[in-house]
Amino acid sequence: MNERTPPTSRRSRPAKPPLSREVIVAAALDLMARDGFSGLSLRRVAAELDTGAASLYVYVANLGHLHRLMLDAALGEMQLPEDGSAPWREAAMSLLLAYLQALHGRRGLARLAMTALAAGPGAMRIWERLLHLLRGAGMDGRRAAWGVDLLLLQATAIAAEQAGRDAGGLRPESIREEVEALPEERYPLVRAHADDLFSGGGLQRAAWALEVILDGLAAAPGVRPGLGETL
Amino acid sequence: MNERTPPTSRRSRPAKPPLSREVIVAAALDLMARDGFSGLSLRRVAAELDTGAASLYVYVANLGHLHRLMLDAALGEMQLPEDGSAPWREAAMSLLLAYLQALHGRRGLARLAMTALAAGPGAMRIWERLLHLLRGAGMDGRRAAWGVDLLLLQATAIAAEQAGRDAGGLRPESIREEVEALPEERYPLVRAHADDLFSGGGLQRAAWALEVILDGLAAAPGVRPGLGETL
DNA sequence: ACCTGAACACCGTTCAAGT
DNA sequence: ACCTGAACACCGTTCAAGT
Numbered sequence: 057m058n059e060r061t062p063p064t065s066r067r068s069r070p071a072k073p074p075l076s077r078e079v080i081v082a083a084a085l086d087l088m089a090r091d092g093f094s095g096l097s098l099r100r101v102a103a104e105l106d107t108g109a110a111s112l113y114v115y116v117a118n119l120g121h122l123h124r125l126m127l128d129a130a131l132g133e134m135q136l137p138e139d140g141s142a143p144w145r146e147a148a149m150s151l152l153l154a155y156l157q158a159l160h161g162r163r164g165l166a167r168l169a170m171t172a173l174a175a176g177p178g179a180m181r182i183w184e185r186l187l188h189l190l191r192g193a194g195m196d197g198r199r200a201a202w203g204v205d206l207l208l209l210q211a212t213a214i215a216a217e218q219a220g221r222d223a224g225g226l227r228p229e230s231i232r233e234e235v236e237a238l239p240e241e242r243y244p245l246v247r248a249h250a251d252d253l254f255s256g257g258g259l260q261r262a263a264w265a266l267e268v269i270l271d272g273l274a275a276a277p278g279v280r281p282g283l284g285e286t287l
Numbered sequence: 288m289n290e291r292t293p294p295t296s297r298r299s300r301p302a303k304p305p306l307s308r309e310v311i312v313a314a315a316l317d318l319m320a321r322d323g324f325s326g327l328s329l330r331r332v333a334a335e336l337d338t339g340a341a342s343l344y345v346y347v348a349n350l351g352h353l354h355r356l357m358l359d360a361a362l363g364e365m366q367l368p369e370d371g372s373a374p375w376r377e378a379a380m381s382l383l384l385a386y387l388q389a390l391h392g393r394r395g396l397a398r399l400a401m402t403a404l405a406a407g408p409g410a411m412r413i414w415e416r417l418l419h420l421l422r423g424a425g426m427d428g429r430r431a432a433w434g435v436d437l438l439l440l441q442a443t444a445i446a447a448e449q450a451g452r453d454a455g456g457l458r459p460e461s462i463r464e465e466v467e468a469l470p471e472e473r474y475p476l477v478r479a480h481a482d483d484l485f486s487g488g489g490l491q492r493a494a495w496a497l498e499v500i501l502d503g504l505a506a507a508p509g510v511r512p513g514l515g516e517t518l
Numbered sequence: 519a520c521c522t523g524a525a526c527a528c529c530g531t532t533c534a535a536g537t
Numbered sequence: 538a539c540c541t542g543a544a545c546a547c548c549g550t551t552c553a554a555g556t
Contacts, residue, residue, distance in 0.1 A: 075520085098549065109549075111521055119549065120457070170401065170447070173457065175465040180477050183484075187476040201483035206441075206496045213444035216401075226351070226404065234406040243411050245418040252432035253414075265437045272503030306539085329530065340530075342540055350530065 075105065077115040081125045085162070088126070092223055093164035093171075098122070123172035130165055132178025134158040136185060144193040145270055151185055152211050152266050156259065159215040167223070170216035182208070195273065203273045210269060214262045228254070306336065308346040312356045316393070319357070323454055324395035324402075329353070354403035361396055363409025365389040367416060375424040376501055382416055383442050383497050387490065390446040398454070401447035413439070426504065434504045441500060445493045459485070 073079050083104045088096045098119055102109040116122045137150045159166040183204055190200035221228060232254055240247050256264070304310050314335045319327045329350055333340040347353045368381045390397040414435055421431035452459060463485055471478050487495070 097547085099547085108522055108524095110523080110551080113550075114520060170444075171451070173448075173452070173462065175462050177469060177473075180466065180469055180474050184474050184477050187480060191476065197480050198483045198486065201480045202487070202492065202495060203499070205484065205492075206499060209444050209448065210437075210441055213401075213440050217404075217440065220402070221404070231404065231406050235411065238408060238411055242408075243415050245422065246411050246415050249418060249428050249432045252429045253436065255429070256433065261433065261436075264433060268434070268437060268503035269500060270503070271506045272499035272501070275502045275506045328528085330528085339541055339543095341532075341542080344531075345539060 073105075075107065075111060075115065077125065079105065080112055080115055081122070081129050084122055084126050085130060088164040088168070089162050091163075093167040094223065096164065120172070123168060124174055124176075127165075127168050127172045128174040128176035128178040130162060130168075130178070131158065131174060131182060132176075134178075134182075136181070139185070144189045145274070148186060148189045148207070148270060149263070149266065151182070151189070152207060153259070153263065155182060155208070156211050156215055156262055159212065160219070160258070164219075164223075166212070166215035166219035169212045190273070193274070199273070203269075206273075207266060207269055210265055211262065214258075214265060218258045304336075306338065306342060306346060308356065310336065311343055311346055312353070312360050315353055315357050316361060319395040319399070320393050322394075324398040325454065327395065351403070354399060355405055356407075358396075358399050358403045359405040359407035359409040361393060361399075361409070362389065362405060362413060363407075365409075365413075367412070370416070375420045376505070379417060379420045379438070379501060380494070380497060382413070382420070383438060384490070384494065386413060386439070387442050387446055387493050390443065391450070391489070395450075395454075397443070397446035397450035400443045421504070424505070430504070434500075437504075438497060438500055441496055442493065445489075445496060449489045 080101060084096060084101045087101055087104055091100075098112055099109045101122075102112055105111075112122075116125065134154065137147075137154050140147070142150070159169055186204045186207065187200055190203050191197075195203060221231075232250065235246060235250060235253075238246065246253070311332060315327065315332045318332055318335055322331075329343055330340045332353075333343055336342075343353075347356065365385065368378075368385050371378070373381070390400055417435045417438065418431055421434050422428075426434060452462075463481065466477060466481060466484075469477065477484070
């Protein structure tokens, strides 16, 4: 924290970097990390860069485009777990958990991932890796491709839901109160399972859900029997 | 306002219904059906009711609250499939497909369902029904409760993703073009599976995903080694 | 080619003033 | 208690004018 204050070096921190797509995306990601998804706007990104919102349109088509660029850039920074010799299921789980943690690691990113759709190199290397694992498990092309989509969408939706609850100003207790205000005669099971419905921390629930999906993907056609020696 | 000589029965069609939570929610749902989620705003709902946005705050805490009320009301109108004597899996699938079709049936609803979180009677009767089916299949309380959450979240996410693509002004081809512009050496599997990744209509993909999750839920828990037991 | 200020057409929310 | 107009503090996007 406390370093000897160096003579102000302008070299390490240019006063006003020239605009570029990269600079804009980086500033937008910084802003979102600070103020959340709802604090992100073209005008504020521009202000961060000491310019007006109109200037950004040279590099970015519109807000949605910036969202997609931000998501792909953030995913590109994510570190993929070692591609070791673990069985496909463990490898898939650690990749998915890393993805989940990346979404949780930067404020606003989970919601961005549910809103925007990234198809650039940052997102696609995750697809490539997961596709490799599911094909290696013996699934055919369609099952592997749709499986990757299913797994990543589920991870994204879980992260977004949890982030939305936190950011939405909706206290978790108030949801529970609403459920418990329902007439017990008409909703006996919901009432009886309230504890289970609201139990489980974020990552625990997410890991459970992903395991169930992997169970489903492994269970039906396409899996070579005897691969897992787990049965 | 006009008390003398009513030419027709004003009882059947009041010119300006008095404000109430129900009237506001109905007007909001109508507006969204017409102009989509992005066309929905408190100001426009108020204009629809011949008043100002400030007037709505007597009945609704804020925009997020209105979203939740809208979602619950829309789900409450949804017709659940007959509670016949079908096996639990078929019954669950037809319930989930009905939910999916409800989300697709009203413009903007899918995105609303991913954004808002409904815990009122309209949403809870779906939870109640699904909970009943999964418990009937022999799952314990936690597995059934988390399973319902998983299934409904997946259905919602699929619907929202598809709706978002349509509404976001993002042509599906342009995503594919972006994927196919990636260097083949680094993303060979993504490129090789492009057809599979983009294949399948909305309901087909959704039904496949839900079947996979049901497979996973139906599979005996604990067959996998390691990871699962740390919960 | 890039950047800008100003304008356009919107937002959610609050509040004092009315009834 | 309910309703309202006006105000506040914002938006994304366009465009003519500058460099």
